[in-house]
Amino acid sequence: MNVRNCxxxxxxxxxxxxxxxxxxxxxxxxxxxxxxxxxxxxxxNANIAQxxxxxxxxxKLIHQWVREERLIFAEGSAIGIECEICGDNIxxxxxxxxxxxxxxxxxxxxxxxxxxxxxxxxxxxxxKMRYLNKDS
Numbered sequence: 001m002n003v004r005n006c007x008x009x010x011x012x013x014x015x016x017x018x019x020x021x022x023x024x025x026x027x028x029x030x031x032x033x034x035x036x037x038x039x040x041x042x043x044x045n046a047n048i049a050q051x052x053x054x055x056x057x058x059x060k061l062i063h064q065w066v067r068e069e070r071l072i073f074a075e076g077s078a079i080g081i082e083c084e085i086c087g088d089n090i091x092x093x094x095x096x097x098x099x100x101x102x103x104x105x106x107x108x109x110x111x112x113x114x115x116x117x118x119x120x121x122x123x124x125x126x127x128k129m130r131y132l133n134k135d136s
Contacts, residue, residue, distance in 0.1 A: 002016075006021050006025055007020050008025040009022060032061075033070065037071060039054055040074075040079070044077050046079070048062060066092050067081070067093065073091040073092065077091070085099040
């Protein structure tokens with residue numbers, strides 16, 4: 001049994017995983033999320049400071065929800081965050097579409113290169129194998 005103190009209220013709770021907050025604080029956080037989501041839906045032209053003030057949440061928490069892709073801002077909304085690589089304005093997530101493509105392409109290339117290295121090593125082993133002729 002893994003017991004921890006909640007980082008929000010300090011109460012002891014049975015920790016399962018993820019952010020170390022108790023079920024009561026997690027429920028309050030989910031309620032704040034729903035209020036924030038509804039406010040953004042009802043007020044698409046509000047900026048992030050207005051959303052934070054009206055919903056009584058921090059700007060940092062709104063950014064976290066956007067990075068986790070729990071919140072997505074409408075097309076043409078005044079609210080947005082920066083791509084962590086190039087700094088372009090994005091509506092949700094951590095990276096813009098271009099940077100996502102570049103990351104995926106680079107990882108695919110690394111996988112192909114690793115696969116080629118394994119294949120060449122396997123070919124070397126096969127080339128070194130010798131068979132004995134029992135008839136001699």
